Amino acid sequence: xxxxxxxxxxYLISALFIALNxxxxxxxxxxAMIIPVGLIILYFYLFRLDIILLLITLVTPFAINMTDSExxxxxxxxxxxxxxxxMVIFIIKLLYENxxxxxxxxxxxxxLIFISLAWMFITSLTSQIPLVSFKSLTAKLWFIIPxxxxxxxxxxxxxxxxxxxxxxxxxxxxxxxxxxYNHALWGFDEEVGHWIMEPFYNDHTAYGAVLSMFIxxxxxxxxxxxxxxxxxxxxxxxxxIIVGAFVxxxxxxxxxxxxxxxxxxxxxxxxxxxxWIVLTIVILTGTFxxxxxxxxxxxxxxxxxxxANFLEHVQSISNISTDASNLERINRWQAALRMFAERPxxxxxxGTYQFEYAPYQRSDExxxxxxxxxxxxxxxSEYIGPLAESGLxxxxxxxxxxxxxxxxxxxxxxxxxxxxxxxxxxxILLGLITYFFHGTLNNFLDTDKASVPFWGFIAILVALDIxxxxxxKPEENREKE
Numbered sequence: 001x002x003x004x005x006x007x008x009x010x011y012l013i014s015a016l017f018i019a020l021n022x023x024x025x026x027x028x029x030x031x032a033m034i035i036p037v038g039l040i041i042l043y044f045y046l047f048r049l050d051i052i053l054l055l056i057t058l059v060t061p062f063a064i065n066m067t068d069s070e071x072x073x074x075x076x077x078x079x080x081x082x083x084x085x086x087m088v089i090f091i092i093k094l095l096y097e098n099x100x101x102x103x104x105x106x107x108x109x110x111x112l113i114f115i116s117l118a119w120m121f122i123t124s125l126t127s128q129i130p131l132v133s134f135k136s137l138t139a140k141l142w143f144i145i146p147x148x149x150x151x152x153x154x155x156x157x158x159x160x161x162x163x164x165x166x167x168x169x170x171x172x173x174x175x176x177x178x179x180x181y182n183h184a185l186w187g188f189d190e191e192v193g194h195w196i197m198e199p200f201y202n203d204h205t206a207y208g209a210v211l212s213m214f215i216x217x218x219x220x221x222x223x224x225x226x227x228x229x230x231x232x233x234x235x236x237x238x239x240x241i242i243v244g245a246f247v248x249x250x251x252x253x254x255x256x257x258x259x260x261x262x263x264x265x266x267x268x269x270x271x272x273x274x275x276w277i278v279l280t281i282v283i284l285t286g287t288f289x290x291x292x293x294x295x296x297x298x299x300x301x302x303x304x305x306x307x308a309n310f311l312e313h314v315q316s317i318s319n320i321s322t323d324a325s326n327l328e329r330i331n332r333w334q335a336a337l338r339m340f341a342e343r344p345x346x347x348x349x350x351g352t353y354q355f356e357y358a359p360y361q362r363s364d365e366x367x368x369x370x371x372x373x374x375x376x377x378x379x380x381s382e383y384i385g386p387l388a389e390s391g392l393x394x395x396x397x398x399x400x401x402x403x404x405x406x407x408x409x410x411x412x413x414x415x416x417x418x419x420x421x422x423x424x425x426x427x428i429l430l431g432l433i434t435y436f437f438h439g440t441l442n443n444f445l446d447t448d449k450a451s452v453p454f455w456g457f458i459a460i461l462v463a464l465d466i467x468x469x470x471x472x473k474p475e476e477n478r479e480k481e
Contacts, residue, residue: 045089050154053146054167056082060452061171061210064199076448080139083448086146103466104152108404109458113144116397120350123390127349128356136351136446143451151459156467161424161460165217168453169238172214175200176245179207183248193250206444208251211242212258212434213453216265218242220427226420257438261430268413268426327367329380329441335360336379339388347391351446353379357388378446382439402436405429405458412464421468428457 044051056079063079075081094100104110120137127133154160179197186192194204201207221227221235246254267277335357339348348356357379358372379385386394409429416422435454444450 045085049086049089049150050160052082052086053150053154054163056086056146057164057167057452057456058171060448061168061175062200063448065202065447079448079452080142083142083146086150087142090145090150100149101153101466103470104149104462107462107466109401109408109462110149112397112400112404113148116394116401117141117144119390119393119397123346123349123394126346127352129349129352132351132355133349139446140350143445143448144455147452147455148459148462151456152463152466155460155463158420158424161463164456164460165214165221168456169214169218169242172210173238173241175207176241180245180248188248190250193248197249201449202447204249205251205253205442206447206449208246208249208254209257209435209438209442209444210449210453211246211249212254212261212438213431213457214242215239215246215258216261216427216430216434220423224420224423226423253438253441254434256441257434260437261434264433265426265430268410325369327365328369331361331365331367331370332357332378332380333384334362334365336381336384336388340384340391343391345391345393347387347389347394350389350394353385353388378443380442382443382445385443401458405432405461406436408465409461412461412469415469416464418468421464425461425464428460432457432461 041052041055044055059082060076060079063076065074065076117137117140120133120140124130124133124137155164175197178200183189183193183196186196197204197207201210218235218239222232222239224232227235246258266272336353338360339353339357361370361372379388383395383398386398390397406429409425409432412425413422413429416425432454435450439445445454
């Protein structure tokens, strides 16, 4: 009887759907045909939020930023509206069910994220442009809530970690194919390589930053004995594609950040003691201070500009005398530091740097690509930018998140006895380190392209720490740690 009732309802709903669509088509209302898709998505929002997270991950590399406002406020379609939906549904479920894992709330990284968000809220209240600041805060929330707070629960299952990485990578490979094909039509010209990935990535630096994050991850997949030969083969194939795109991105900041992550990998691999790392940093700093005049003089003599030649392009990294990109980055940093000096506690408000920095530029520091309209990038730093926008506490909260992310990743790697978990924790940590270093030269965490893997990777490390390390550790050892 129950099966008969179900069948009757299926026929009735199907007949109603056909009748309504026929009516809408006669009235030239073709948009109504997407209603079933909307209903399916609504069902997943209510009952299968994990499917929505994977859908967002899949569409993010292909999402297109739409900007239309006097303040330049934009939104990435379709990823950010989907994230906003996840944020709303997740908060409603949280309030209704009241069963969120308290181990997540007590984790040091979660506490630091709460502090960072709370300070963003305070500095939005004191902001020079509150509308921009609260939009920036809201955007930060719809990145963090789906891919950190909901993400940790999602990543309790190892298979979901693999799915997350592969879903983003599959779409990223599609963007790489589009970019490489169009780049080839221009003969792989270096200047063209700066914008050929549009409209999916706004420039080659953001594109290179994301590519560098996934190189260690797929290197881990490709060379790990935890997976079958088939998975390792496809992982190696994706790795080769990403590395090729990485080289063709001509992003010097991405190249440096990847080289830095390789250095960190060698430190971990050879278990170099912390005291030797500190000693090396002290020696290098002392050498720079002792010979700083000679070093600056040598740097000023470097006239090598950007070039399609790989070695020449690398040499241009240290050109601070004629390279417009390098000089403009320094100009933005100097403006941010002057803004910080004027408002060291609360800053000018989250997201306001690009609208406020113009008066803080000096004519002798401006370059050919300088602008007073905030339409060509932000502070070019994930650390100096918050310093100008949210004061010293804003920058320290970011540094705290980074420090405890590294400590969490190292703890999972060192304490787990599972080969796959050790590989995942190390490769994801190295992927994050590429961005941590890249953040000294650029800032992309206000975009979905970088935020989805960034917060997703951090959530993976926290999930591995809570559910695969701390959970299996005796209480007395946990207290000692």
